Structures are given as structure tokens and as C-alpha cells.
Amino acid sequence: MQHTASYYAASSREQPVYPTLQGEWVADVCVVGGGFSGLNTAIELAERGLKVVLLEAHRMGWGASGRNGGQLIRGVGHGLEQFAPVIGSEGVRQLKLMGLEAVEIVRQRIERYGIDCDLTWGYCDLANKPAHLAGFEKDAAELRELGYRHELRLVQPQDIHSVVGSDRYVGGMIDMGSGHLHPLNLAQGEAAVAQTLGVRLFEQSAVTRIDYGPEVNVHTAHGNVRAKTLVLACNAYINGLNPQLSGKVLPAGSYIIATEPLSEALAREISPQNLALCDQRVTVDYYRLSADRRLLFGGACHYSGRDPQDIAAYMQPKMLKVFAQLAGTRIDYQWGGMIGIGANRLPQIGRLKDQPNVFYAQAYAGHGLNATHLAGRLLGEAIAGQHGDGFELFARVPHITFPGGQHLRSPLLALGMLWHRLKELA
Known part of the structure; x- marks a missing residue:
């Protein structure tokens, strides 16, 4: 195959x-x-x-x-404090440090062996609401306390267009120790x-x-x-x-579309600093520019076990909600695949x-x-x-x-994720 x-x-x-x-x-x-x-x-x-x-x-x-989306982002796991009863607070701290080390392993492997994969540094967490921005401040403080040596910069609401050409977000946090590449x-x-x-x-x-x-x-x-x-x-x-x-x-479907190559002006408007970008919703949107100025837009994780019949038709409206200026832009590639999720x-x-x-x-x-x-x-x-x-x-x-068993795992997790989405909207 x-x-x-x-x-x-x-x-x-x-x-x-x-x-x-x-x-x-x-x-x-x-x-x-x-x-x-x-x-x-x-x-x-x-x-x-x-x-x-x-x-x-x-x-x-x-x-x-x-x-995958090609986003090389610090960290492993979600809500690591939940594991403190098992591995202790120092164990949680070590997991967080390993989440930083993980990116360095990729960096070192690429550099040591000269792997040509369009590695580009720079990533931005995007805030969908003010609470997310407040959370970024805490994240930055914790990363500095862990000894994180890369630049972290909070992006205030009035400056959001300096990182993304969309009105959907109320701020962000730039991390120059994360980035994107051709996976x-x-x-x-x-x-x-x-x-x-x-x-x-x-x-x-x-x-x-x-x-x-x-x-x-x-x-x-x-x-x-x-x-x-x-x-x-x-x-x-x-x-x-x-x-x-x-x-x-649990295998869950995730999907990406790639536009035709964008003009330099439009690419600069979409992503002025050529960062990897990701929002904070349960049904996350993530996107970045490729080396030849295509927008690669991904997300829409499916827990149902059924893929959309037409990935582009499913994903393009999601992209246009973020970037209305891409209306009429051709979609050249559409694909999906399975990611593995644990409870x-x-x-x-x-x-x-x-x-x-x-x-x-x-x-x-x-x-x-x-x-x-x-x-x-x-x-x-x-x-x-x-x-x-x-x-x-x-x-x-x-x-x-x-x-x-195999046949009920996906529907059960789909119901659980629906609960998280409803909680997010509350």
C-alpha cells in the first residue's frame, strides 16, 4: 500500500x-x-x-x-497534575521537563543528521476567549520556572493581527522554541x-x-x-x-486540507510571522503555511469511526470561518488518517x-x-x-x-467528547 x-x-x-x-x-x-x-x-x-x-x-x-499537521509543539499529555497521586508532584514536574526535552530531541536529530524537512521555528497558541489568554500568562510563568530558555511572548487583543489574519481570536502566546516542519x-x-x-x-x-x-x-x-x-x-x-x-x-480520524499556493501578500496576511498556529477549543483548529505558501488547515477529530465522504467539503467551511479572505481559493489536497488516543x-x-x-x-x-x-x-x-x-x-x-470492546469504544468516546464540547460552550 x-x-x-x-x-x-x-x-x-x-x-x-x-x-x-x-x-x-x-x-x-x-x-x-x-x-x-x-x-x-x-x-x-x-x-x-x-x-x-x-x-x-x-x-x-x-x-x-x-x-500529521507538522506542528512541533512543546509538552506531552494533558492536565499532568492528575497524575500526582501516582507519581507525586516531582514526577509531574519531570513529565513537564520531558515535554520540553522532546522538542530538543527532534531538533538535535535533524541537526546531527542533516535532515531536510523545512524546519521552521515559531508557534502561537491562540486564545478563543479571555480566560485562555489568562491561562497563557500562567503557562509562561511555569515554563520560565522550569528553565525554558526560548522566547515566550504574550500577544494582546489589539496585536493579534500581527500573528494571524483573523478576527476569531482575543490574544495568544508565541513560543519560539516550538515550530513546524514537513513530517x-x-x-x-x-x-x-x-x-x-x-x-x-x-x-x-x-x-x-x-x-x-x-x-x-x-x-x-x-x-x-x-x-x-x-x-x-x-x-x-x-x-x-x-x-x-x-x-x-482509540483510533480517531483527523483531517487536513491544503490550498493552492497563496500569493506572497495573502500568505503574509494569513500568517505574518510564518508561525504554526493552534486554537484552544475541544474541536481544535490548527494550521500553518507550507514552504511553498499553501495553507495547511487541520482538525475535526472524528471519534465515530466514520470518515467524511468528502474531506474538502467538510473542512473548507471550517477554514473559511477563520479566514474568510480565502473564499474562492482552490483546495489542492485533502487527506486524513488515524491518531491514537488514550483515556x-x-x-x-x-x-x-x-x-x-x-x-x-x-x-x-x-x-x-x-x-x-x-x-x-x-x-x-x-x-x-x-x-x-x-x-x-x-x-x-x-x-x-x-x-x-472494539465496536463500542468509539461511540462511547464520541459521547464523552460531546460532553466536553457542551461544557466548553457553557
Whole structure:
């Protein structure tokens, strides 16, 4: 299966083809999943001298890693204080610090290996109401207390047009330590890095069965991999591969449209500082300019399990509510994909209790570009025997299994999100 017909696939710098797994292979670690989680775990392990085989069911970066909004934003999880009873206040503080470290891991990987992915620094949280702006002030104070070294700047209502060409917002907070990039180029660049480090990469190699034990045996249609350790990094696409993990992550549809290239004047009006931009609503809007001045506008997370029949027809009215000046602008690309969401919105990083040589990372709740890279670092350290507090902190947080099985999970979460939307309007 090839990449979805997205702007990223159409504009990617290269799409190397990796072989399909044939025959039996032996490795220290078998990684399942060729997205950011799997690729970065493989890189971290290979840098530590381990022999790694990575299996991808489709193409490298085929899932959310190659389709997402391209926004590289600080932080992991939502409402981290909720975890204080489990990991303590110092544990919560460490999670917040790791949320800052995660962006630095991406920065360092791109710089160290010279990955060309249109990395551009600058992001703005947009306030939909005055309470959001007041919250940004608290966020800025906390970030400074955590030692955040990048520029943070509050945008007052009268200055909002300096960051976004819309009347929908009452302020914002600019963060120059976050930004945006071309995610598929990053994923493909990281695949090339992994291969250079000795990782054996296989595409079109869906896993059909896993034999667990002191040594795992991972089967595909045409071969198998025997390894001491297994990493499951499938996120929303884990399906029934491991019921214990698939029950804890809900696949939810997210959608993006890309306009035709805008004139320099219109692009400057839409996003004067070329920032990544995101609002604060439950049904979030996020958008940015591409390197060739298209507006990439995303959001509309679907928990129903059903995709819109016409993504552009569904998303374009949402875009025009924000940017009425784009009426008549052609939509050149429309695409969607699945993101993985857990019940508590904290990334799930750990190991199976009954299979201690099986590690996993999933459920990034739509903020995976940085969190996946952090997961790769933590998994690499843990598997290589360099146990740090970070892996143990994530592993200590319990994650519930969604009730109702595969068919009822989506409707139940859809009802829960509707409640949050109604609460937002109150």
C-alpha cells in the first residue's frame, strides 16, 4: 500500500523503497511500526550498538507520522497534575521537563543528521476567549520556572493581527522554541538514518502473528524475525495485533486540507510571522503555511469511526470561518488518517507486565511529533539497560482499557467528547 494522496506525499523529497521481509532473520530487537516511534526507537538502539530489524506494514511514515499537521509543539499529555497521586508532584514536574526535552530531541536529530524537512521555528497558541489568554500568562510563568530558555511572548487583543489574519481570536502566546516542519520528509530522513546505522528496514511486511516467550518470534506473510526483545510501535494502527494494547488506544480520524499556493501578500496576511498556529477549543483548529505558501488547515477529530465522504467539503467551511479572505481559493489536497488516543491523554510508554521483553509506545492524542521522539529515547535507554526515571515514570501511570470492546469504544468516546464540547460552550 502506497502513501495516502496528501500534500506531503506529493512534495516529499524522496520516497525510497525498502524490501519486503523474506525468510528468517535474527536480531537483538524487532521493532513493529515504521512511524516516528518505531524509527526513533530503532535509531536509539542502533546508536547503542544493538542489532535491530524494523517491520512496517505499508511504507515508512505511512500512518500519522507522514500525514500529521507538522506542528512541533512543546509538552506531552494533558492536565499532568492528575497524575500526582501516582507519581507525586516531582514526577509531574519531570513529565513537564520531558515535554520540553522532546522538542530538543527532534531538533538535535535533524541537526546531527542533516535532515531536510523545512524546519521552521515559531508557534502561537491562540486564545478563543479571555480566560485562555489568562491561562497563557500562567503557562509562561511555569515554563520560565522550569528553565525554558526560548522566547515566550504574550500577544494582546489589539496585536493579534500581527500573528494571524483573523478576527476569531482575543490574544495568544508565541513560543519560539516550538515550530513546524514537513513530517513525511522527517520520517523518510529518519528511516535513511536508521539504515545508515545498520537497522534492517522492511516495508509491506505486516505482522500476522507473534509468538511470545523469552525469545519472541514475529511472523509476516513471507518471513519471520526472532529477537530477544520486541517493540510494538503501531499506535492507532495496532488493530488486533496485541489485544492488551489495542484496548487502551482509540483510533480517531483527523483531517487536513491544503490550498493552492497563496500569493506572497495573502500568505503574509494569513500568517505574518510564518508561525504554526493552534486554537484552544475541544474541536481544535490548527494550521500553518507550507514552504511553498499553501495553507495547511487541520482538525475535526472524528471519534465515530466514520470518515467524511468528502474531506474538502467538510473542512473548507471550517477554514473559511477563520479566514474568510480565502473564499474562492482552490483546495489542492485533502487527506486524513488515524491518531491514537488514550483515556487520560498521556502517551503510553512501557512494557507488558506478563511479557517483560515486550515494550510499547502509543496513544499520543494528536501531539505525537515530539512525544514519539521522546518515546524512542526512553525505550532505547530502557532496552539497552540504561534505565532512567523517565521510562519508569511513564510506565507507572496506569491506563484503562476502553469499555465495550472494539465496536463500542468509539461511540462511547464520541459521547464523552460531546460532553466536553457542551461544557466548553457553557
